[in-house]
Amino acid sequence: MNERDLLSLVVKAADDKKAVDLVALNMQGISLVADYFVICHGNSDKQVQAIAREVKEQAHEHEITVKRMEGYDEARWVLLDLGDVVVHIFHKDDRGYYNLERLWGDAPSVDLQEELQS
Numbered sequence: 001m002n003e004r005d006l007l008s009l010v011v012k013a014a015d016d017k018k019a020v021d022l023v024a025l026n027m028q029g030i031s032l033v034a035d036y037f038v039i040c041h042g043n044s045d046k047q048v049q050a051i052a053r054e055v056k057e058q059a060h061e062h063e064i065t066v067k068r069m070e071g072y073d074e075a076r077w078v079l080l081d082l083g084d085v086v087v088h089i090f091h092k093d094d095r096g097y098y099n100l101e102r103l104w105g106d107a108p109s110v111d112l113q114e115e116l117q118s
Contacts, residue, residue: 003084024110041090045075
C-alpha cells in the first residue's frame with residue numbers, strides 16, 4: 001500500500017467515526033517524520049478513542065503496522081504513527097490550543113473530498 005492509499009484508509013476510518021474538522025497536510029519535503037499528517041478532533045473522550053480505535057483496526061485489517069500509539073487512555077491528544085501517515089486526534093477542547101495547522105502552515109492541504117469519494 002502506498003502512502004496515498006494509506007492516507008485514504010485513515011481519512012475514511014476517521015470519517016466513519018464522525019471525526020470533526022478533518023484535515024490532511026502534505027508534509028513531503030517539509031518534514032522527515034511523515035509524508036502526511038491527518039488532524040481531526042472528537043467532541044468527547046469516547047469519540048476520540050473511537051476514532052483512534054477505528055484507525056488502528058483498519059490499519060491492522062490491511063496489515064499495516066501501527067508503529068506507535070500514544071495518549072489513548074487520556075483521550076486529549078491521541079497520536080498514531082503509521083509510518084508515512086501520522087494521525088493526530090484531539091479532544092475538541094485541546095485542538096485549538098495546539099493548533100498544528102498553524103504550526104505547519106507552510107504544508108499544503110489535501111483535498112479530502114477526493115479521498116472520501118474514492
